[in-house]
Amino acid sequence: xxxxxxxxxxxxxxxxxxxxxxxxxxxxxxxxxxxxxxxxxxxxxxxxxxxxxxxxxxxxxxxxxxxxxxxxxxxxxxxxxxxxxxxxxxxxxxxxxxxxxxxxxxxxxxxxxxxxxxxxxxxxxxxxxxxxxxxxxxxxxxxxxxxxxxxxxxxxxxxxxxxxxxxxxxxxxxxxxxxxxxxxxxxxxxxxxxxxxxxxxxxxxxxxxxxxxxxxxxxxxxxxxxxxxxxxxxxxxxxxxxxxxxxxxxxxxxxxxxxxxxxxxxxxxxxxxxxxxxxxxxxxxxxxxxxxxxxxxxxxxxxxxxxxxxxxxxxxxxxxxxxxxxxxxxxxxxxxxxxxxxxxxxxxxxxxxxxxxxxxxxxxxxxxxxxxxxxxxxxxxxxxxxxxxxxxxxxxxxxxxxxxxxxxxxxxxxxxxxxxxxxxxxxxxxxxxxxxxxxxxxxxxxxxxxxxxxxxxxxxxxxxxxxxxxxxxxxxxxxxxxxxxxxxxxxxxxxxxxxxxxxxxxxxxxxxxxxxxxxxxxxxxxxxxxxxxxxxxxxx
Amino acid sequence: xxxxxxxxxxxxxxxxxxxxxxxxxxxxxxxxxxxxxxxxxxxxxxxxxxxxxxxxxxxxxxxxxxxxxxxxxxxxxxxxxxxxxxxxxxxxxxxxxxxxxxxxxxxxxxxxxxxxxxxxxxxxxxxxxxxxxxxxxxxxxxxxxxxxxxxxxxxxxxxxxxxxxxxxxxxxxxxxxxxxxxxxxxxxxxxxxxxxxxxxxxxxxxxxxxxxxxxxxxxxxxxxxxxxxxxxxxxxxxxxxxxxxxxxxxxxxxxxxxxxxxxxxxxxxxxxxxxxxxxxxxxxxxxxxxxxxxxxxxxxxxxxxxxxxxxxxxxxxxxxxxxxxxxxxxxxxxxxxxxxxxxxxxxxxxxxxxxxxxxxxxxxxxxxxxxxxxxxxxxxxxxxxxxxxxxxxxxxxxxxxxxxxxxxxxxxxxxxxxxxxxxxxxxxxxxxxxxxxxxxxxxxxxxxxxxxxxxxxx
Numbered sequence: 001x002x003x004x005x006x007x008x009x010x011x012x013x014x015x016x017x018x019x020x021x022x023x024x025x026x027x028x029x030x031x032x033x034x035x036x037x038x039x040x041x042x043x044x045x046x047x048x049x050x051x052x053x054x055x056x057x058x059x060x061x062x063x064x065x066x067x068x069x070x071x072x073x074x075x076x077x078x079x080x081x082x083x084x085x086x087x088x089x090x091x092x093x094x095x096x097x098x099x100x101x102x103x104x105x106x107x108x109x110x111x112x113x114x115x116x117x118x119x120x121x122x123x124x125x126x127x128x129x130x131x132x133x134x135x136x137x138x139x140x141x142x143x144x145x146x147x148x149x150x151x152x153x154x155x156x157x158x159x160x161x162x163x164x165x166x167x168x169x170x171x172x173x174x175x176x177x178x179x180x181x182x183x184x185x186x187x188x189x190x191x192x193x194x195x196x197x198x199x200x201x202x203x204x205x206x207x208x209x210x211x212x213x214x215x216x217x218x219x220x221x222x223x224x225x226x227x228x229x230x231x232x233x234x235x236x237x238x239x240x241x242x243x244x245x246x247x248x249x250x251x252x253x254x255x256x257x258x259x260x261x262x263x264x265x266x267x268x269x270x271x272x273x274x275x276x277x278x279x280x281x282x283x284x285x286x287x288x289x290x291x292x293x294x295x296x297x298x299x300x301x302x303x304x305x306x307x308x309x310x311x312x313x314x315x316x317x318x319x320x321x322x323x324x325x326x327x328x329x330x331x332x333x334x335x336x337x338x339x340x341x342x343x344x345x346x347x348x349x350x351x352x353x354x355x356x357x358x359x360x361x362x363x364x365x366x367x368x369x370x371x372x373x374x375x376x377x378x379x380x381x382x383x384x385x386x387x388x389x390x391x392x393x394x395x396x397x398x399x400x401x402x403x404x405x406x407x408x409x410x411x412x413x414x415x416x417x418x419x420x421x422x423x424x425x426x427x428x429x430x431x432x433x434x435x436x437x438x439x440x441x442x443x444x445x446x447x448x449x450x451x452x453x454x455x456x457x458x459x460x461x462x463x464x465x466x467x468x469x470x471x472x473x474x475x476x477x478x479x480x481x482x483x484x485x486x487x488x489x490x491x492x493x494x495x496x497x498x499x500x501x502x503x504x505x506x507x508x509x510x511x512x513x514x515x516x517x518x519x520x521x522x523x524x525x526x527x528x529x530x531x532x533x534x535x536x537x538x539x540x
Numbered sequence: 541x542x543x544x545x546x547x548x549x550x551x552x553x554x555x556x557x558x559x560x561x562x563x564x565x566x567x568x569x570x571x572x573x574x575x576x577x578x579x580x581x582x583x584x585x586x587x588x589x590x591x592x593x594x595x596x597x598x599x600x601x602x603x604x605x606x607x608x609x610x611x612x613x614x615x616x617x618x619x620x621x622x623x624x625x626x627x628x629x630x631x632x633x634x635x636x637x638x639x640x641x642x643x644x645x646x647x648x649x650x651x652x653x654x655x656x657x658x659x660x661x662x663x664x665x666x667x668x669x670x671x672x673x674x675x676x677x678x679x680x681x682x683x684x685x686x687x688x689x690x691x692x693x694x695x696x697x698x699x700x701x702x703x704x705x706x707x708x709x710x711x712x713x714x715x716x717x718x719x720x721x722x723x724x725x726x727x728x729x730x731x732x733x734x735x736x737x738x739x740x741x742x743x744x745x746x747x748x749x750x751x752x753x754x755x756x757x758x759x760x761x762x763x764x765x766x767x768x769x770x771x772x773x774x775x776x777x778x779x780x781x782x783x784x785x786x787x788x789x790x791x792x793x794x795x796x797x798x799x800x801x802x803x804x805x806x807x808x809x810x811x812x813x814x815x816x817x818x819x820x821x822x823x824x825x826x827x828x829x830x831x832x833x834x835x836x837x838x839x840x841x842x843x844x845x846x847x848x849x850x851x852x853x854x855x856x857x858x859x860x861x862x863x864x865x866x867x868x869x870x871x872x873x874x875x876x877x878x879x880x881x882x883x884x885x886x887x888x889x890x891x892x893x894x895x896x897x898x899x900x901x902x903x904x905x906x907x908x909x910x911x912x913x914x915x916x917x918x919x920x921x922x923x924x925x926x927x928x929x930x931x932x933x934x935x936x937x938x939x940x941x942x943x944x945x946x947x948x949x950x951x952x953x954x955x956x957x958x959x960x961x962x963x964x965x966x967x968x969x970x971x972x973x974x975x976x977x978x979x980x981x982x983x984x985x986x987x988x989x990x991x992x993x994x995x996x997x998x
Contacts, residue, residue, distance in 0.1 A: 082714050083690050083691055083714065083715045083716070084714070084715065084716040084717070085716075085717045086717075088716075088755075089673075089714065089716040089755060090755050090758045091758075093714070093757060093758045093759040094758050094759065096759070097758070097759035097760075153752075153753065153755075156719055157719060157720060158719065158720050158753075160720040161682075161720070232682075235681040235682050235818065236681060236719060491964060491967060491968075492967075494968060495967035495968055495971065498968060498971050498972055499971030499972075502971070502972055503971055503972075503974075503975055506975045506976075506979075507975060510979055
């Protein structure tokens with residue numbers, strides 16, 4: 001029934017500067033609960049799991065890996081209205097507008113030293129890296145607090161509760177390695193994949209240097225690392241857990257002490273070795289109730305012997321050699337330290353266009369003999385449009401070093417493309433190695449929903465090997481740079497030549513000589529007489 | 541630019557079906573029967589003059605304004621009948637259509653500040669489309685677990701309103717829930733009512749801290765309207781907004797022009813007794829959507845019209861928007877678009893006059909030509925009263941003029957100032973030119989002397 005009101009009722013909005021208070025406007029809109037007005041479908045469910053894994057590394061440093069996983073059972077690709085709850089609106093709009101299937105974006109500062117720290121949990125190249133059916137790397141970007149703050153804003157609990165309380169920029173950037181990433185991909189909801197949900201994983205890995213945080217000792221605690229402790233779980237998270245790697249605890253019983261004692265432990269084969277983790281569940285009220293906060297501490301009772309860290313089965317190195325600014329050689333060394341198993345490695349190189357690769361000089365040698373790759377894909381560069389793409393599948397023999405080298409020539413850029421004078425040089429993005437590395441202990445495939453999040457980072461199809469992706473170092477090259485002060489030099493020289501030579505020639509050619517009466521001199525003669533008088537010499 | 545409004549009137553006798561409709565007992569029924577056969581063109585109004593003694597309108601009302609571009613005016617038997625009825629018609633027509641203050645509000649950006657005071661609520665700037673975001677702010681998820689059926693509410697209440705407004709632009713709606721989002725102001729405690737309140741002076745400071753969490757749209761360039769629903773935390777419940785006089789506002793909401801609106805939703809205190817935290821809160825979307833839709837109307841500048849005395853104003857249709865209100869919005873928007881387009885083109889011309897280094901490419905020139913043509917077409921269509929085509933032409937004019945003005949190719953040769961050209965050429969040519977000039981001067985003096993000598997010897 002339409003509501004009718006007389007002429008004297010008016011709306012008012014107090015025109016205070018900047019805002020207005022809305023008075024009763026109830027009569028305006030007909031909001032009738034029509035029959036069936038409340039028929040609605042259940043909104044798609046979403047769930048949040050958060051997890052922190054603390055791993056002491058063989059060299060004494062401590063690695064902390066945060067993972068926040070939001071899973072949303074919804075079809076985002078359809079047009080129209082979208083309503084967001086835990087999934088951030090900015091990313092959801094990106095997915096539906098550009099019809100993305102997968103998005104991986106990572107920011108990394110520092111380099112993961114595979115040789116000393118062992119294989120990484122989550123690997124990312126030392127720079128910004130984002131790929132959506134394409135792969136792009138920006139080697140020159142610097143990661144800082146301004147990248148961390150919007151990343152934290154995407155989290156539902158947003159650094160006020162749960163594990164995100166520990167994410168404080170002043171401690172997180174005081175580290176040897178810092179990597180934050182956003183991964184979006186669709187996952188199947190059931191075995192037949194009839195419907196999909198979207199999974200958003202936000203991960204952050206940091207490596208704390210033992211000397212800086214621990215003052216020389218290898219003990220660590222949450223407070224010393226992050227200058228915060230955990231107080232409460234995020235109310236929106238269905239799971240909120242901390243895992244601490246205590247593998248060495250079980251081997252010698254009196255080596256280290258973890259405080260508070262864990263209620264449960266978790267054992268599994270991670271990265272090829274059997275590891276044990278202490279589990280702290282923040283939803284378990286017993287853990288937090290005692291002291292109102294949770295500060296995990298680890299103390300070494302007996303200092304561990306300084307043994308050499310175990311060498312990982314696969315690690316790599318890359319460098320540029322050569323002299324001068326015209327030619328050079330790009331070499332990658334791949335180390336396979338397994339005593340008797342050979343395995344294949346997929347090597348992906350994107351070299352910028354200004355290093356012109358000569359593919360006929362590509363040589364791959366292992367143990368002195370030539371090693372032919374079973375698959376090569378090469379896409380040549382186009383000047384200023386796309387870089388070189390070189391992809392190879394190389395079989396690494398057991399216990400060997402394989403050297404992949406290719407020669408290049410440096411190009412001369414246009415004068416507007418050079419960076420300003422105080423610069424490092426030009427960066428070459430890291431190459432990517434993907435391999436199925438044999439594991440020491442057989443692992444069984446796990447159910448992704450039940451197991452901890454970090455377990456699903458290493459997909460295992462059969463138990464004998466696990467997947468690893470490594471990145472090499474980025475490289476710096478110098479390109480032949482012209483001398484940019486030349487225009488100024490040319491102007492000075494030409495103008496001097498013109499002024500001196502042309503002027504003199506012209507005067508010589510056109511000067512007429514005539515006799516002149518001797519005059520009484522002038523200013524010059526008077527000045528000269530002054531000086532002569534001072535000297536005591538008779539004047540002119 | 542001068543703007544003049546005039547009404548073009550056409551008179552005719554009522555058709556048979558109209559006579560039949562006007563003789564029914566109730567004005568609402570008459571209305572329903574009248575408008576079914578034909579739809580009027582945008583911008584036009586149809587008014588029916590009924591006899592003085594007709595019982596269609598209640599006894600002392602002189603006129604009635606319907607929701608769909610029709611109105612009924614009571615006639616009179618008098619010597620000056622024509623003038624009196626004419627005056628009544630003009631009053632009703634002005635209430636339903638364009639007046640000076642609507643135009644002033646639309647042109648508020650282009651008029652100097654002192655003439656039209658900035659107290660007038662500024663409606664949203666005309667744009668090709670808008671994005672409306674509803675956000676639920678829950679600063680205390682440990683105490684409240686808030687659920688709102690936003691999809692159903694949008695489908696049922698907001699979408700029909702936006703469909704009615706679709707002639708004015710493209711609209712898209714989305715929503716989100718933000719946790720741990722606090723207002724920037726600490727509310728004060730009022731012991732008499734044992735509740736917390738936010739007074740008028742602190743309201744402008746509420747929005748800023750929240751805005752960083754709301755996020756801008758990643759997908760489109762249209763301006764965003766934010767509507768926030770805030771469920772205060774347990775420690776600050778219940779929370780009321782006070783107006784200038786200190787009384788709590790009935791709807792507990794306020795809006796900010798050109799930005800959006802905020803409503804505070806207090807959880808019923810009875811809900812706390814029964815269960816433990818967190819308490820499940822189901823938001824009453826009817827109450828919320830009433831307020832948000834009213835704020836949306838105010839933001840667009842669709843205000844309550846000045847109805848003449850003794851006039852009956854019908855309620856709005858179920859979408860919440862009367863058709864002639866949409867017409868009024870389109871008139872104002874067309875004028876605003878024309879003003880924007882002409883200002884942009886004039887600025888471009890002035891810029892070209894001042895900086896001679898700007899290069900105008902052919903495509904920029906064609907955009908300027910099409911903008912000018914669109915402005916002229918829009919002005920013609922407005923003069924003849926064709927509102928729909930005038931609005932479309934004015935939008936085209938704005939788009940073309942902005943594309944011409946903001947084209948990046950205008951700046952290519954901008955930073956090549958004249959003094960650098962002098963710095964390069966003068967050191968080269970000056971040393972060459974000086975001896976030549978001196979010899980020229982010497983030659984000139986000598987020839988003058990030789991002329992004088994010639995004259996002397998003559």
